[in-house]
Amino acid sequence: MSGSPQDKLQKSLQKAGRQAAEQNLHSVNLIEWRRLSLSAEGQLPLARFSRLLDGMPEQLPQASVSWSARCVRGVRGEPRFELEVKADPLVECQRCLEPFPWPIDVHATFDLVDSEAELNAEVPVDEDGEVLEEPERLLCSGRFDLMSLIEDELVLAVPYVPRHAQCELPVDVEPAPELPERPSPFAALAALKDKKQ
Ligand SMILES: [Zn+2]
Numbered sequence: 001m002s003g004s005p006q007d008k009l010q011k012s013l014q015k016a017g018r019q020a021a022e023q024n025l026h027s028v029n030l031i032e033w034r035r036l037s038l039s040a041e042g043q044l045p046l047a048r049f050s051r052l053l054d055g056m057p058e059q060l061p062q063a064s065v066s067w068s069a070r071c072v073r074g075v076r077g078e079p080r081f082e083l084e085v086k087a088d089p090l091v092e093c094q095r096c097l098e099p100f101p102w103p104i105d106v107h108a109t110f111d112l113v114d115s116e117a118e119l120n121a122e123v124p125v126d127e128d129g130e131v132l133e134e135p136e137r138l139l140c141s142g143r144f145d146l147m148s149l150i151e152d153e154l155v156l157a158v159p160y161v162p163r164h165a166q167c168e169l170p171v172d173v174e175p176a177p178e179l180p181e182r183p184s185p186f187a188a189l190a191a192l193k194d195k196k197q
Pocket residue numbers: 093094095096097098163164166167168
C-alpha cells in the first residue's frame with residue numbers, strides 16, 4: 001500500500017531537503033563560518049561514504065555517521081576549525097574474517113589558513129629546532145568540501161588491518177570433520193558385530 005499524495009509529497013520534500021543539505025556539505029562557506037564563528041551538526045547515512053566503504057563488509061542498512069563542526073578561536077585568537085565524527089562501521093577481522101563493529105569517535109582540530117603558501121609553509125620550530133606541535137592546517141575557502149573532510153577522518157580512523165582483540169574461534173583450530181548427524185545404519189551394524197565377537 002502506498003501513502004496518500006500528501007505523504008508522497010512530504011517524503012519527496014524530505015528527500016530533497018536531505019540532498020540539499022548534503023550538497024551544501026560539499027560546498028561550505030568556511031570564510032563565513034570563521035567570520036561568524038558558525039557551527040553545524042548532522043547525521044548522514046553511512047552508505048554515502050563510498051570511499052570509506054570500499055573493501056569493507058556489508059553494513060547495517062540503518063548505519064549512520066554523526067558529525068559536528070564549528071569555527072572557534074584558539075588561545076591566541078587564531079581561527080580554528082573543530083570537527084567531531086562518530087560512527088560504528090562494520091570491519092572485517094583479518095584473522096577470522098568475521099565482521100565486527102569498529103567504534104569511531106574522532107575529535108580533530110585544524111588551523112585555518114588563507115593561502116596555499118600558508119598551507120604549505122614549513123612547520124614552526126622552537127629555539128632548539130624541535131618541531132612545535134600544532135594542529136593540521138586547513139585552507140579556509142568559500143567552497144570547502146566538509147563532506148570529504150568527514151570521510152577523510154573516517155578513513156583515517158579505520159585500521160588498515162582490523163582484528164578482534166580476541167577472536168571467537170582461534171583460526172589455528174582445525175575445523176571439525178564433517179560427521180553425519182545420525183550414526184549410519186552401517187556403523188550401527190558394525191558395532192553390533194563387534195559386540196558379538
Ligand atoms: Zn576475529
